[in-house]
Amino acid sequence: MIRFVRHLPLAESEKQAILNTPREIRRFQRGDTIYRPDEPGDVARILVEGLAVQYRILRNGERQSADLVFPTRFCDLGCILFGESDHFLAALTDAEIVEISTGRVLDLFARYPQIPILLLHQETRSRSILFERLLSVGRRPAIRRLAHLLTEFRLRRELAGVPPSRSKRILLQQRWIGDFLGLTTEHVSRTIGKLKAMGLIEQHRNGIVILDPAGLARIAEFDAGYLHSGAEAPPQPASAHRRQGGPASAEFGSAGTKRAENKGWNR
Amino acid sequence: MIRFVRHLPLAESEKQAILNTPREIRRFQRGDTIYRPDEPGDVARILVEGLAVQYRILRNGERQSADLVFPTRFCDLGCILFGESDHFLAALTDAEIVEISTGRVLDLFARYPQIPILLLHQETRSRSILFERLLSVGRRPAIRRLAHLLTEFRLRRELAGVPPSRSKRILLQQRWIGDFLGLTTEHVSRTIGKLKAMGLIEQHRNGIVILDPAGLARIAEFDAGYLHSGAEAPPQPASAHRRQGGPASAEFGSAGTKRAENKGWNR
DNA sequence: CGTGTGCTTGAGGGAGATCAACGTACGTGG
DNA sequence: CCACGTACGTTGATCTCCCTCAAGCACACG
Structure with missing residues (x-):
C-alpha cells in the first residue's frame, strides 16, 4: 500500500x-x-x-x-x-x-481534488483500451486479435513497472485469452499454434514467451497510441500540455504508422 | 449551450x-x-x-x-x-x-472540483456501456446483438431527455448498425428482416420503429443495470449513497433479472 | 496411481462474410 | 416531367472462419 x-x-x-x-x-x-x-x-x-x-x-x-x-x-x-x-x-x-x-x-x-482528476485519467485510459478491444473483437481475425492482446500485455506490463527480469512469460490460461478475444479455447489453441509456427512466440509449461515483439506487433497492426502511455502526470492547467513519447510510442511511432492506409475509411 | x-x-x-x-x-x-x-x-x-x-x-x-x-x-x-x-x-x-x-x-x-467528478461519472458510465457492447460483439449472436442495440438506443434516448413525441423512429443507417455490432450491412439487413418477421419492429422510409419493446428486450436478454441510470447526481461524501431506480430499471428490474441463471459461469 | 485440469487435435456444421445483382427512393439537371 | 446518377437497402449463391462435439494427451496433485 x-x-x-x-x-x-x-x-x-x-x-x-x-x-x-x-x-x-x-x-x-x-x-x-x-x-x-x-x-x-x-x-x-x-x-x-x-x-x-x-x-x-x-x-x-x-x-x-x-x-x-x-x-x-x-x-x-x-x-x-x-x-x-x-x-x-x-x-x-x-x-x-x-x-x-x-x-x-x-x-x-x-x-x-487532484484525486478525482487522477481517477479521470485512469478511467479515460481504461476506456480507450476497452475501445481497442472492441475493435479487435469486432473486426480483426483471430490471429491478429491474439497478436494484439499479447503485444498489449507485454507493453502494459512494462508500463505498470513489472521488472522485466521477472520472467517474460505471459501467464494467461487459454480460457481467459478466449474470453478476452471472443473465441473458444479450442480456437485459441489452434491460433497459438499458428503464431508458434511463424516463430513469433514460444510456449513453455504454462505461459507464452514472445520471441519476436516487432513481428507480433506487425501482425497485430499494433499502434500504441491508444494506451496514452506518455501522459502519466496530471494535467497542467493553462500550461501547454504535450505528451512526450514513452517506451511504447518509441517502439511503434504513433504519428508515423497510426493512420497510414486510411483511404477507404470514408467510403 | x-x-x-x-x-x-x-x-x-x-x-x-x-x-x-x-x-x-x-x-x-x-x-x-x-x-x-x-x-x-x-x-x-x-x-x-x-x-x-x-x-x-x-x-x-x-x-x-x-x-x-x-x-x-x-x-x-x-x-x-x-x-x-x-x-x-x-x-x-x-x-x-x-x-x-x-x-x-x-x-x-x-x-x-465538482466538474471533474461529474466527468468521472460520465466516463465511468460510458465505459460500462462500452463493456456491454464488447459483451455483445464477443458473445451474442447477431439477432440478440441487434435487439440489444435497439433497446439500448430507445432507453438512452429517453434518459437523454429526447421528447418521445419527436418520432419514435430510430434513424441509424444499417452501415452504422453494422459498425456497432461487428457485422456486415448485408447481415444487418437480413437480421432486421428476422425481427420484422417476429413482429418486434417495423421499418419505414429510413428508420426503425420498435413495436414491442418488452419482446425486443427479452430477445436481447437486456438488463438496464449497466446504464447506471439511477445515479445522475454527483456522489454525496459520507452520506449513505443509494441509487434509486430510474425509468430504465423500473422497466427491467435489475435485481430480479440481473443474474438469474448464472450457474455455469464458473465452469 | 488414479483423477482433475488445462491443452491439443480432428471431423463436421453453421453463423456470418463475400461477391454479385438488383430494387428503390431521391436529387439533379435536361 | 422525365432521364439519370447516387446512396441505401435487399436478396441470392457460395465460401470460410470459427464453433461444436468428441477424443486423446500431458502434467500436477491427492
Missing part, C-alpha cells in the same frame, strides 16, 4: 491523507473471485499486488473479459460512484486488494 | 463559471466528420445538439463504432487529458458542438 501511494502523481499532503485513511487489506488466491456485481458495493478497491481480470457473463454462462487490472489501479469505480459494480473481478495470480469505504473515498475526493 | 449548462448537477456558481468561459459554437451537417484522431487536440468538445458516433478504423478501412453520443455530453476526454483524441466522431444528424480550449477547461477543473 505504501509503495502504491508513493508512486501516485500527487502532492505529499495528498499521499499522507490517503495513507491516513482507514483501510483494510484483503488477500486472494489465484482463481478467486474478488468481487461480483451482486454484492453490496460499499467499498472502493485498489489492486496493489497481483493481476486480475474484469469480466461479464451472459445468462448461458458465456463470459467476456474486458480488461486486465495491473497494480496499482482502482478497480471498480462504478462501486464508488453508483453504489454497485457492473462486472466480476477474478484473480489471475495471488492478489492483494486494499479496501476503503465509499464514504471515506468521497471525503478524499472532496478534500483533495 | 445555456440549456446544456442548466441541466448539469452543479451549483449555480459553477454553472455561471462555465457560461462565462470563452467558447465557440460549431455546426455540422449529417455525415460530417466532427473530429479525427490526427487533428491537434487543443480543445474540449461538448455535443449540445444532434447525435454523433465514435468510431475507430483499421488499416484496411474496416470500422468499429463504440458509442453513440447524445446531447449533452463531453465527447473526447482524451483530448483534454492526453492532448489527442483516440477516435473519430461523425455526425449522424445535424449537430452542434461547443468548443472550449483545453487550458480553460483545466482551469475550470482546478477552480470547481
Whole structure:
C-alpha cells in the first residue's frame, strides 16, 4: 500500500491523507473471485499486488473479459460512484486488494481534488483500451486479435513497472485469452499454434514467451497510441500540455504508422 | 449551450463559471466528420445538439463504432487529458458542438472540483456501456446483438431527455448498425428482416420503429443495470449513497433479472 | 496411481462474410 | 416531367472462419 501511494502523481499532503485513511487489506488466491456485481458495493478497491481480470457473463454462462487490472489501479469505480459494480473481478495470480469505504473515498475526493482528476485519467485510459478491444473483437481475425492482446500485455506490463527480469512469460490460461478475444479455447489453441509456427512466440509449461515483439506487433497492426502511455502526470492547467513519447510510442511511432492506409475509411 | 449548462448537477456558481468561459459554437451537417484522431487536440468538445458516433478504423478501412453520443455530453476526454483524441466522431444528424480550449477547461477543473467528478461519472458510465457492447460483439449472436442495440438506443434516448413525441423512429443507417455490432450491412439487413418477421419492429422510409419493446428486450436478454441510470447526481461524501431506480430499471428490474441463471459461469 | 485440469487435435456444421445483382427512393439537371 | 446518377437497402449463391462435439494427451496433485 505504501509503495502504491508513493508512486501516485500527487502532492505529499495528498499521499499522507490517503495513507491516513482507514483501510483494510484483503488477500486472494489465484482463481478467486474478488468481487461480483451482486454484492453490496460499499467499498472502493485498489489492486496493489497481483493481476486480475474484469469480466461479464451472459445468462448461458458465456463470459467476456474486458480488461486486465495491473497494480496499482482502482478497480471498480462504478462501486464508488453508483453504489454497485457492473462486472466480476477474478484473480489471475495471488492478489492483494486494499479496501476503503465509499464514504471515506468521497471525503478524499472532496478534500483533495487532484484525486478525482487522477481517477479521470485512469478511467479515460481504461476506456480507450476497452475501445481497442472492441475493435479487435469486432473486426480483426483471430490471429491478429491474439497478436494484439499479447503485444498489449507485454507493453502494459512494462508500463505498470513489472521488472522485466521477472520472467517474460505471459501467464494467461487459454480460457481467459478466449474470453478476452471472443473465441473458444479450442480456437485459441489452434491460433497459438499458428503464431508458434511463424516463430513469433514460444510456449513453455504454462505461459507464452514472445520471441519476436516487432513481428507480433506487425501482425497485430499494433499502434500504441491508444494506451496514452506518455501522459502519466496530471494535467497542467493553462500550461501547454504535450505528451512526450514513452517506451511504447518509441517502439511503434504513433504519428508515423497510426493512420497510414486510411483511404477507404470514408467510403 | 445555456440549456446544456442548466441541466448539469452543479451549483449555480459553477454553472455561471462555465457560461462565462470563452467558447465557440460549431455546426455540422449529417455525415460530417466532427473530429479525427490526427487533428491537434487543443480543445474540449461538448455535443449540445444532434447525435454523433465514435468510431475507430483499421488499416484496411474496416470500422468499429463504440458509442453513440447524445446531447449533452463531453465527447473526447482524451483530448483534454492526453492532448489527442483516440477516435473519430461523425455526425449522424445535424449537430452542434461547443468548443472550449483545453487550458480553460483545466482551469475550470482546478477552480470547481465538482466538474471533474461529474466527468468521472460520465466516463465511468460510458465505459460500462462500452463493456456491454464488447459483451455483445464477443458473445451474442447477431439477432440478440441487434435487439440489444435497439433497446439500448430507445432507453438512452429517453434518459437523454429526447421528447418521445419527436418520432419514435430510430434513424441509424444499417452501415452504422453494422459498425456497432461487428457485422456486415448485408447481415444487418437480413437480421432486421428476422425481427420484422417476429413482429418486434417495423421499418419505414429510413428508420426503425420498435413495436414491442418488452419482446425486443427479452430477445436481447437486456438488463438496464449497466446504464447506471439511477445515479445522475454527483456522489454525496459520507452520506449513505443509494441509487434509486430510474425509468430504465423500473422497466427491467435489475435485481430480479440481473443474474438469474448464472450457474455455469464458473465452469 | 488414479483423477482433475488445462491443452491439443480432428471431423463436421453453421453463423456470418463475400461477391454479385438488383430494387428503390431521391436529387439533379435536361 | 422525365432521364439519370447516387446512396441505401435487399436478396441470392457460395465460401470460410470459427464453433461444436468428441477424443486423446500431458502434467500436477491427492
